[in-house]
Amino acid sequence: MLVIQVEGSTGDSYTATFAREGDILRALCSCPAGASGTHCKHRLALLAGDFRQARGDLTADVGEQVATLLRGTEVERVLQALSEAQRDLERAQREVKSHKKALDRVMHQ
Template structure:
């Protein structure tokens, strides 16, 4: 499998970013030219493609998206994405619990 290239549109501007994935000795490298990607942070563009979300992709090549997922299998990247998804779920659960507690407090304060 050779290098995989993707183009995606920014959600906040007319910018188009290039994403490139290739195998390395440690698994894979997946880069993005967006501001977050350029400083080594995770970015929503790479995460989206890895989970099959092509909504911001330009000229989607479904085979390349499938190849990307195959390339990522066994790498720490998918594990980290699963950890992020679980943590985001917990944050949402905690927000709902907090809002409920605040409402109960408000009612209790009204006598």
């Protein structure tokens, strides 16, 4: 089990807990979003290897510990799908912007 203290955007302190049993990774957070059962940015950041919100003493290999907990789990698979969807969305947003610029150009020729 891995327990990491994080500081929320309002300065409150929360506890993110990661526990793995077999291929199941349970990730809990004591923040309001985490407590109500929805995903929270704290866990997503920590699982992505971003420890900027973390407080207290972290061991030097905390990134590797998280990666090891994540490897081969359903959480890892879904996070990868989320990341791909995010990339697709950003690409589509760039395309929309580019088409709008092109539209402005062709309408003002």
